[in-house]
Amino acid sequence: MELNCRIAETELEWAGKLNPGKWIEHSRFVALACKNIAAQCEDLSADQAYCFGLLHDIGRYAGVTSEKHLIDGYRFCMERGWKKAAQICISHAFMIQDIETSIGTFDVSDQDYLFMKHFIKNAVYDDYDRLVQLCDALALPSGFCLLEKRFVDVAIRYGTPPVTVARWKKILEIKMLFEEKIGGSIYKQLPGVVENTFK
Template identity: 45%
Template sequence: MKNNILNGVPTLEEAKLILKEAESLNPGPWVEHSKYTGQAARLIAENIEGLNSEVAEVLGMLHDIGRRVGVYKIRHSIDGYNYAMEKGYSLLARICITHSFPYKNINIILDEWDSTEENFSFLKRYLEEVEFDDYDKLIQLCDALALPSGFCLLEKRMVDVALRYGVNELTIPKWKVTFQLKDYFEGKMNKPIYNVLPDIIQNTFK
């Protein structure tokens, strides 16, 4: 795909190099999770008219690119946004933030906030102004379909995240929105999303 910068994302080849560099800076399971998120996005986008499957894969692959700077919680969204904007990747920058907020409520991350008050204000304002498109929604969904070991049912990923970061009164509303995203894309595909994700049952229950 040529002139990908016009779409606000790097090429797939560039994305692989960006992720490889990030892994050298901060190795961890987040890297494989990112690869599977990208693969899920591509496989689903291939079944939906109007979505570019390569753009989808790149956005999924680099949604957590803010983790290149270290082990942080929600700060990785801001770090990813800043990194992508510095590179001129405006759509990627947007995804770095929106992937964390399928339920568009800043309060969902209060227990995880690990950045400055200035960044909190920026993030709050950003979420109030942004309107999610299908790429935002797709990466929000695919983030919940990918473990470092492969694709999984939504419920397994939800429990995985809850065990690591805890829950609050907004966790259930966030889960409900994620299931709504699944229904939304299945309506566009006219088939279950699990049908296009290889080995999802085996990886979920192993």
């Protein structure tokens, strides 16, 4: 089954019925951010980016979990033949390719942990991986936001482990990468967000 926008939307709606929560609206805003930014990039498909954004947290269909949702999403997408979407289900949480940079809890089996450790280390990231990593940090369930607001939102919920600043720096690097690609601020692609102009 080939992945397209209609199918991705249907799967997210199905997942939301199994495990309702703010993650559904968050996923929709991530997807819209991905679509809007990708539309300004000559080498990316806005529709594909939208699908990857919609499905990045699809593993949450299985219930309220921490890092388990990453591998649940990976398996969900792999079963349907969506290899890139499957990778992004894991890669979106690891802008630094080291499992030790996780801010969640590994509520998975030892076997799954070892699989994820190997997968993260050896995955080949492209701009779709990086775009979802970026847009995951640009979207609250209530709408688009500045990166700094999302950083605080996550810090309040997960705390600030030693890897926190390194993760923030990596996201800011990715922001710069996409701003170079589109020749301007990413925030211009996110309706309702006013960029802080202080330098």
